[in-house]
Amino acid sequence: MELFRYAMSVYGQDQLLGANWDLIWWFGGAAAIYIVVDAACRPFLGKNKRKTLVNAPNDGATVRRHHLIDRLYHWAMAISVLTLIGTSFAPILDWKFEWVTAHWIAGVSLSLLVVYHIIRAAFWQDIWAMIVTPADFRVAFATARAALGRPDEAPLKPGKYVLLQKAYHWMIAALVLGLMVTGLTMWLKIDTPFWNRNPYILGDDMWGLVYTVHDFCAMSVLALTMIHVYFAIRPDKWWQNRSMFSGDIARKDYFAHHDVTRWAPDDV
Numbered sequence: 001m002e003l004f005r006y007a008m009s010v011y012g013q014d015q016l017l018g019a020n021w022d023l024i025w026w027f028g029g030a031a032a033i034y035i036v037v038d039a040a041c042r043p044f045l046g047k048n049k050r051k052t053l054v055n056a057p058n059d060g061a062t063v064r065r066h067h068l069i070d071r072l073y074h075w076a077m078a079i080s081v082l083t084l085i086g087t088s089f090a091p092i093l094d095w096k097f098e099w100v101t102a103h104w105i106a107g108v109s110l111s112l113l114v115v116y117h118i119i120r121a122a123f124w125q126d127i128w129a130m131i132v133t134p135a136d137f138r139v140a141f142a143t144a145r146a147a148l149g150r151p152d153e154a155p156l157k158p159g160k161y162v163l164l165q166k167a168y169h170w171m172i173a174a175l176v177l178g179l180m181v182t183g184l185t186m187w188l189k190i191d192t193p194f195w196n197r198n199p200y201i202l203g204d205d206m207w208g209l210v211y212t213v214h215d216f217c218a219m220s221v222l223a224l225t226m227i228h229v230y231f232a233i234r235p236d237k238w239w240q241n242r243s244m245f246s247g248d249i250a251r252k253d254y255f256a257h258h259d260v261t262r263w264a265p266d267d268v
Contacts, residue, residue, distance in 0.1 A: 003023070019211075019216050019219065028222060031227050042234075059251070063250075063251050064248055065243040066244060075244075076113055080106045081221065083102060085222055087099040088103060104183075104187055104190065107179075107184070110180070111184060114180060129160045130166055135159075136163040137163065156259075158258065159263040172221065182211075185202070185210050186211070186214065232244075
C-alpha cells in the first residue's frame with residue numbers, strides 16, 4: 001500500500017499532497033485489534049491480580065483527584081478533538097457537508113487549550129507527577145509479574161499515574177503539538193475573519209510536507225482516541241474514571257491503588 005498521495009505538477013513531476021487516506025483503516029484497525037486483545041485477555045489476567053493493602057475503611061470518604069478547572073479543560077479538549085476527528089475524516093469517507101469552518105475553529109480552540117494547559121502545568125500543577133521515573137518501570141514490572149501469576153511479596157503501587165498513562169500523555173502531547181504547528185500553518189491557506197488566504201506563503205514541496213505530517217498525526221490521534229475511550233468505559237477503571245466527572249475517588253481506592261509517598265493529596 002502506498003503511504004503517500006501524489007499529484008502531477010505542471011512540470012510533469014510527482015507532487016507530494018499528503019498521507020494516503022486508505023491508511024485510516026490501518027490505524028483504526030490497529031487500535032481495534034489492541035482493544036479486542038486486551039479485552040479478551042482481561043478475564044484471565046484478572047484472576048492473578050496481586051493483593052493490595054487497604055489501610056482505609058470503606059466509609060464513603062473521598063480524595064480529590066481532579067480539580068474542577070482541570071475537568072473542564074479535559075472535556076473542552078475532548079469536544080475539540082472529537083470535532084476535529086469528525087470534520088476531518090467524515091469528508092474523506094464521502095460525507096458531504098461544510099466542514100472547513102468548524103474544523104479550523106475547533107483547531108484554534110484546541111491550540112488555546114493546549115497553551116493554557118502548558119502554563120497551568122508549569123506553574124500551578126505538579127508537573128513531576130507526569131514525568132516517567134525508574135520507579136514507574138519497577139511498578140509496571142511488578143504488575144506484569146502479578147498478572148502472570150508471579151506476584152512480588154510486597155505489592156508495588158504507582159503515584160498518581162501509572163506508566164501507561166504517562167506514556168499515553170506524552171504520545172498524545174507530541175501528536176497534538178504536531179497537529180497544532182501544521183494546522184495553524186494550514187490555517188493561512190483559508191479565508192478567515194482575521195486575514196485573507198495566502199497559499200503562496202510556502203512552496204509546493206513544503207506544503208506537501210506540512211500536510212503529510214498533519215495527516216499522520218491526525219490518524220495517530222484517531223487510534224489513540226479509540227484506545228482512550230475503551231479504557232474510559234472498562235469496568236475495572238470506573239473507580240478512577242468517575243473522577244473526571246465528580247473530581248474525587250474513594251479514599252479506600254486511593255490507599256488500595258496508590259503509593260501514598262508518591263502522591264499525597266491535600267485532603268488525605
